Amino acid sequence: EVRLVESGGALVQPGGSLRLSCRTSGFVFNEAGMMWVRQAPGKGLEWVASIKSGGWGESYTEAVKGRFTISRDNAWGTVFLQMTNLKPEDSAVYYCAIAGADWPPPIRSQGTQVTVSS
Secondary structure, eight states: OOEEEEEOOOEEOTTOOEEEEEEEESSOGGGSOEEEEEEOTTSOEEEEEEEOTTSOOOEEOGGGTTTEEEEEETTTTEEEEEEOSOOGGGOEEEEEEEOOSSSSOSSBOOOEEEEEOO
C-alpha cells in the first residue's frame, strides 16, 4: 500500500519559515519524481514544486521561486519543502504527491494546513 504522511503545517506570521516533511512507503521512492501541491480556500489545486528521482532537477511555480526549496532524502523515503519569507497568499492545505502525467495527481498525502497570518 502506498502511503504518504506529511507533517509540519502550522500558523506562522508573514515573513516566517516552515519546513514540511512527507514520509513515504509502499513504492520505490528513489525511482519516483515527487511534488508538492497546495489548495487555498475556494481555489483549485495548484502545483508548487517538483523534484526528480535523483534529487536534482527542481522546478517551482513562479510565485514561490527564491522562497521555497524542495529536497528529498532517498535513504529515508522522505521529501521536504522548506518555505521561507512566507506570505498570506501562501496559506493553503499542502500535499505531497507522486509526480506523474495525471492532473490532479492521483496519489497524494492527507494534507497539512499552512496559515500565514499576523
